[in-house]
Amino acid sequence: MKILRLLLPVALFAVISLFLYKGLDRNPRELPSALIGKPAPAFTLPVLGQESRQWSPKDYAGKVWLLNVWGSWCAACQVEHPLFNELAKAGTVPIVGLAWKDRPDASQAWLKRFGDPYSVVVSDVDGRAGIDWGVYGAPETFVVDKQGTIRFKHVGPVTPELLQGRLLPLVKELQGQS
Secondary structure (H helix, E strand, O other): HHHHHHHHHHHHHHHHHHHHHHHHOOOOOOOOOOOOOOOOOOEEEEEEOEEEEEOOOHOOOOOOEEEEEEEOOOOOHHHHHHHHHHHHHOOOOEEEEEEEEEEHHHHHHHHHOOOOOOOOOEEEEOOOOHHOEEEEEEEEEEOOOOEEEEEEEEEEEOOHHHHHHHHHHHHHHHHOOO
C-alpha cells in the first residue's frame, strides 16, 4: 500500500508530461475538421450589395472553388487579403467570400477600402451558415472540389507559403480531375 501511494503521483506526473509533450508537436492552426471529405454544407444566402439575389454552393457545382470566411471586424483578415487580391487577378480559382457575423454596410465599406477579390460575397449576418461549416472564427479558408466536397480547411490567415505550397497545388490537382 505504501508503494502504491508513492507510485501513483509518479505515474500521474508521467501521464501529464506525456500529454504536454504531445501537445507541443501540434500546429495550433491545424484544427481537425469533421467536414473534410464530406459534402459542403448547403446554404442559400443573399449576395452582398444585391440582397434580392441569392447564392448557394450549388451555383458552383462542377468547379473547384475557395470559401473564405472573413469579417470587416477581423484584423487577421486584413493580413491575408492582399494574397486573395493577387490570386483573383491571376484568375486561378474563384473565391467566394462569406462575410461572417458582419453588417452588410461594414462589409461593403471594407471591400471598397481593401479591394474585392471575391467572385461573389454572401452575407452570413447571423452566422448560421458558418456554424454549419464548423467555423471557429475568421479568417478560415476551405477548398471545395468539383463534386462539392470539402477537401481542405485552414484556420487563420492564409500565408504566401501556405498558398504556394499547399492551397494552389491542391486546387490545380482538383481542377485536373474529372
